[in-house]
Amino acid sequence: MALVQQSSPHAHRARPTSRIMLWVMIATVPGLLAQTVFFGWGNLINVVWCIALALATEAAILKWRSKPVGFFLKDNTAAVTGLLLGLSLPQFAPWWVSAVAVFSAIVVAKQLYGGLGSNPFNPAMVGYALVLISFPLAMTTNWAAPVGLGQDAPGFGETLSAIASGQQTAVDGWTMATPLDEYKHKVGSHTAAEITVHPTFGNFVARGWEWVNAAFLAGGLVLLALRIISWHIPVGFLGGLVAMSLLFGTNADQYAPLSLHLLAGGTMLGAFFIATDPVSAATSRQGKLIYAVGIGALVYLIRSWGNYPDAVAFSVLLMNFAVPFIDYYTPPRTYGHHKARRGLPTRKQG
Amino acid sequence: MTQLWNFGGGIHPPENKSQSSNRPIRSAGLPARLVLPLQQHIGEPARCIVEPGQKVLKGEVIAQVGNGMGVPVHAPTSGIVQRISLEPVPHPSGMSDTCVVLIPDGEERWCELVPQPEYRKLERDKVLALIRQAGIVGLGGAGFPTNIKLRPSVDRKVDTLILNGAECEPYITADDMTMREKADQVMAGLRIMAWLLRPSRVVIGIEKNKPEAIAALRQAAEGSKTEIAVIPTIYPSGGEKQLIQILTGQEVPSGGIPADIGVICQNIGTAVAVADAILQGRPLISRVMTATGEALAEPGNFEVLIGTPASHLLTCAGVSKQHMSRLVLGGPMMGYTLQNTDTPLIKTSNCVIAASASELPAPAPEQPCIRCGLCAEACPMELLPQQLFWHAKATEFEKAEHLNLFDCIECGACSYVCPSSIPLVQYYRFAKGEIRLQRAEQQKSDRARVRFEARQQRLDREQQEKDQRRKDRALAAAKAQEQKTSDAQTTVQDGTVTNERSGKSALVEQALARKKAKAAAASAERTEFATQLSKEAAPSETFTPEHAGKIAVAETVPSVEELEQQLTQVQIKLEKMQSMLEDARSGQAPNVDKLERAVDKNIERVRRAQRAIDDA
Numbered sequence: 001m002a003l004v005q006q007s008s009p010h011a012h013r014a015r016p017t018s019r020i021m022l023w024v025m026i027a028t029v030p031g032l033l034a035q036t037v038f039f040g041w042g043n044l045i046n047v048v049w050c051i052a053l054a055l056a057t058e059a060a061i062l063k064w065r066s067k068p069v070g071f072f073l074k075d076n077t078a079a080v081t082g083l084l085l086g087l088s089l090p091q092f093a094p095w096w097v098s099a100v101a102v103f104s105a106i107v108v109a110k111q112l113y114g115g116l117g118s119n120p121f122n123p124a125m126v127g128y129a130l131v132l133i134s135f136p137l138a139m140t141t142n143w144a145a146p147v148g149l150g151q152d153a154p155g156f157g158e159t160l161s162a163i164a165s166g167q168q169t170a171v172d173g174w175t176m177a178t179p180l181d182e183y184k185h186k187v188g189s190h191t192a193a194e195i196t197v198h199p200t201f202g203n204f205v206a207r208g209w210e211w212v213n214a215a216f217l218a219g220g221l222v223l224l225a226l227r228i229i230s231w232h233i234p235v236g237f238l239g240g241l242v243a244m245s246l247l248f249g250t251n252a253d254q255y256a257p258l259s260l261h262l263l264a265g266g267t268m269l270g271a272f273f274i275a276t277d278p279v280s281a282a283t284s285r286q287g288k289l290i291y292a293v294g295i296g297a298l299v300y301l302i303r304s305w306g307n308y309p310d311a312v313a314f315s316v317l318l319m320n321f322a323v324p325f326i327d328y329y330t331p332p333r334t335y336g337h338h339k340a341r342r343g344l345p346t347r348k349q350g
Numbered sequence: 351m352t353q354l355w356n357f358g359g360g361i362h363p364p365e366n367k368s369q370s371s372n373r374p375i376r377s378a379g380l381p382a383r384l385v386l387p388l389q390q391h392i393g394e395p396a397r398c399i400v401e402p403g404q405k406v407l408k409g410e411v412i413a414q415v416g417n418g419m420g421v422p423v424h425a426p427t428s429g430i431v432q433r434i435s436l437e438p439v440p441h442p443s444g445m446s447d448t449c450v451v452l453i454p455d456g457e458e459r460w461c462e463l464v465p466q467p468e469y470r471k472l473e474r475d476k477v478l479a480l481i482r483q484a485g486i487v488g489l490g491g492a493g494f495p496t497n498i499k500l501r502p503s504v505d506r507k508v509d510t511l512i513l514n515g516a517e518c519e520p521y522i523t524a525d526d527m528t529m530r531e532k533a534d535q536v537m538a539g540l541r542i543m544a545w546l547l548r549p550s551r552v553v554i555g556i557e558k559n560k561p562e563a564i565a566a567l568r569q570a571a572e573g574s575k576t577e578i579a580v581i582p583t584i585y586p587s588g589g590e591k592q593l594i595q596i597l598t599g600q601e602v603p604s605g606g607i608p609a610d611i612g613v614i615c616q617n618i619g620t621a622v623a624v625a626d627a628i629l630q631g632r633p634l635i636s637r638v639m640t641a642t643g644e645a646l647a648e649p650g651n652f653e654v655l656i657g658t659p660a661s662h663l664l665t666c667a668g669v670s671k672q673h674m675s676r677l678v679l680g681g682p683m684m685g686y687t688l689q690n691t692d693t694p695l696i697k698t699s700n701c702v703i704a705a706s707a708s709e710l711p712a713p714a715p716e717q718p719c720i721r722c723g724l725c726a727e728a729c730p731m732e733l734l735p736q737q738l739f740w741h742a743k744a745t746e747f748e749k750a751e752h753l754n755l756f757d758c759i760e761c762g763a764c765s766y767v768c769p770s771s772i773p774l775v776q777y778y779r780f781a782k783g784e785i786r787l788q789r790a791e792q793q794k795s796d797r798a799r800v801r802f803e804a805r806q807q808r809l810d811r812e813q814q815e816k817d818q819r820r821k822d823r824a825l826a827a828a829k830a831q832e833q834k835t836s837d838a839q840t841t842v843q844d845g846t847v848t849n850e851r852s853g854k855s856a857l858v859e860q861a862l863a864r865k866k867a868k869a870a871a872a873s874a875e876r877t878e879f880a881t882q883l884s885k886e887a888a889p890s891e892t893f894t895p896e897h898a899g900k901i902a903v904a905e906t907v908p909s910v911e912e913l914e915q916q917l918t919q920v921q922i923k924l925e926k927m928q929s930m931l932e933d934a935r936s937g938q939a940p941n942v943d944k945l946e947r948a949v950d951k952n953i954e955r956v957r958r959a960q961r962a963i964d965d966a
Contacts, residue, residue: 003674003675003677004707006712008683008686009684009765009775010676011520011683011710017770230727278720331734332732335602335604336731337604341754344749
């Protein structure tokens with residue numbers, strides 16, 4: 001009778017990484033549905049394309065790195081990266097823009113840094129930022145007008161062919177500037193009332209965008225309820241954004257109002273699904289708060305005074321840079337100690 | 351209602367306690383042989399005092415300890431010592447250690463027991479000695495000698511005595527059943543410990559999931575000041591540090607012990623053992639253990655003799671060997687697997703889990719850490735397990751230590767929740783072991799360096815001294831040479847010799863004469879010394895208090911003859927000294943001063959001797 005020799009603990013109740021990632025994907029469904037309803041088929045096609053591409057590139061590079069392909073593909077992390085890119089790229093982004101984004105996310109930002117768990121930057125945001133800087137035309141002019149699946153809107157086939165055609169810009173009339181873009185460019189010469197007559201703003205905050213953000217918020221709350229993410233990052237992110245907005249932007253004729261900051265662009269997707277990527281985020285509770293408040297503040301800074309209308313990708317990446325530093329200075333106080341040991345070990349502390 | 355505090359982290363593993371908690375405690379009976387390790391606790395191993403073939407009685411001490419930290423081992427039943435040999439002992443490494451193998455004779459003949467029901471009339475130290483002599487160690491797991499824990503150092507006033515009945519590990523119900531069935535004994539042991547420590551607060555902490563135990567103890571504690579604190583069911587609330595935090599809100603300082611904050615924590619089973627030892631005089635020869643797991647047909651709690659092989663207990667519980675895939679000693683969170691079913695169960699063994707393969711399945715293969723932080727959420731010590739893992743894996747031990755690696759209690763909560771199924775605790779154990787090893791190496795090399803430096807200093811000093819002596823000798827030789835030439839010149843001037851050669855020969859003759867005189871004097875001195883010695887030795891040989899008076903009398907009235915004898919001796923010595931002095935003076939020897947003093951002393955002696963004769 002051979003007895004199994006095993007180190008303690010002998011009991012495990014872990015929710016494996018693959019299931020956590022699956023839940024993340026499920027939680028994005030409301031947002032994806034809202035995007036489809038308000039902005040047409042574009043994101044849905046992008047998501048499918050990006051996931052397929054992400055899995056393919058991941059498999060190829062795993063094989064190239066002589067890693068067990070099936071074992072790592074099953075953890076669903078590549079699929080999540082593809083999914084997040086598909087959700088955040090413009091609806092009519094040409095196929096090759098998505099491909100470059102996915103390739104740089106999976107191959108460069110993830111696998112060339114050592115694979116799952118070793119990447120210092122959020123892969124999806126690396127891919128996004130890369131194509132945003134490299135292909136500004138394709139990335140700014142391909143946002144769908146918020147006509148959704150209405151009669152004027154392009155159908156599935158038309159959308160697919162627009163994406164697959166590989167043209168830098170989609171058909172005029174289907175596309176429109178995003179509300180943040182619109183506000184940013186007009187706020188210097190127009191009043192808030194004049195800006196918001198543009199069709200992208202609709203009746204409430206930003207036509208369609210508010211519902212998409214609300215749907216991502218709902219999905220994010222599911223993740224919170226399932227304890228897949230902790231409250232620190234979303235609350236810190238939104239808190240930082242709100243605080244900056246209240247501090248600087250109370251005048252709607254000068255700066256975008258708080259409602260627009262919260263419910264337009266990638267705010268909720270960023271707060272619940274992107275900044276919360278555990279691999280590239282800070283570790284301790286305090287560290288997570290600092291990291292997230294930093295992202296929120298940077299989002300406001302770049303949106304208000306930078307050159308880009310939305311800033312989630314840049315903010316996340318900038319704070320990813322700061323994570324090792326934050327981690328060194330935010331360990332919790334251990335039981336039985338007077339205070340936390342901050343900073344790097346020194347010889348003296350022995 | 352006792353105020354409770356929270357500790358950070360904690361998990362809720364499935365309890366799995368109902369298998370063994372619905373049956374009363376049974377006796378596991380007498381196994382065919384008992385294997386008693388000489389060390390069943392922290393501290394020094396006991397020294398075996400029996401021999402193979404010797405008959406022992408139940409409760410008789412078979413291994414005793416010195417003055418250090420340790421407790422004796424007793425024979426759990428009467429029988430014959432078969433052998434004293436290396437046997438596998440319960441240890442994560444599966445190592446072997448010296449054990450006494452006892453073959454029971456089935457007669458269960460007790461040795462004489464001395465109960466002390468009136469312990470309050472004894473000295474506290476005496477009661478502590480009885481507890482030590484009864485071989486009691488903490489039955490919670492670590493096995494710290496109880497008598498030492500019950501005697502905190504003088505500068506530590508114990509305010510709170512905690513009895514740990516939390517039993518937070520899944521599966522284990524030994525303490526639960528003990529509290530249910532032996533509540534009075536628990537209280538009696540608690541009273542003894544409270545009498546020893548005189549704390550201002552006595553509290554028993556029990557997890558909420560043991561309602562029967564809580565009720566039994568409430569009843570037993572009625573009328574006493576003992577608090578029964580019902581604490582939330584969360585793992586690891588039964589960890590000493592966590593329980594102290596829950597019940598007092600205080601934290602044991604890192605690297606310290608509970609007594610540092612005025613708290614002492616004892617296990618339920620320990621209290622029963624103390625009660626048995628003092629009130630019945632019965633040493634610790636058995637304890638309640640849980641035998642559970644899906645491979646057992648009749649799991650339950652058993653009164654097991656210390657030294658019973660695990661296989662015997664498993665048979666009692668109806669083991670199905672083909673279903674058993676893993677044999678865990680202790681709980682599923684902190685216990686370790688046994689390699690051998692013959693391993694004996696000892697004082698610190700509280701549970702045996704015969705698990706089937708489906709019950710405790712092998713963990714999934716390790717995946718990369720995604721830094722999800724669930725481990726940090728679960729850690730009851732508020733550590734950063736993932737960082738510790740990272741540093742341990744990268745062998746950056748300094749950084750791991752900086753993040754308080756050594757505060758890890760190895761409760762396994764982090765591994766339990768890890769989605770990447772990383773065996774985190776194993777990494778911490780590895781890192782701790784490596785650091786300890788490095789420290790030992792460091793100490794060794796430090797000592798070697800100190801030794802080397804000391805040796806180097808000594809060699810340098812010796813060399814310097816040697817050089818100095820050489821210089822002195824050279825100087826003396828030069829001086830002597832100078833003297834020689836000057837002497838020769840004086841003789842030439844005196845006209846006794848005509849040339850240098852004759853001068854030299856005169857010097858040589860003088861030296862020879864001196865030497866002869868010296869030798870004669872020395873032999874005379876030797877004989878004198880010998881007689882003196884024999885005189886002095888004679889009384890000292892027979893010196894006893896009874897003789898003291900006689901000798902004193904003899905000394906006070908010396909005869910005139912003796913005094914005269916002494917006088918002549920001293921006179922002879924004086925003459926000798928004087929002649930030696932003259933020799934020395936003529937030869938310019940360096941001991942002139944010394945001889946002069948000696949002569950003076952002898953003159954004084956002669957005078958005294960003369961006076962003594964005159965007086966007589």
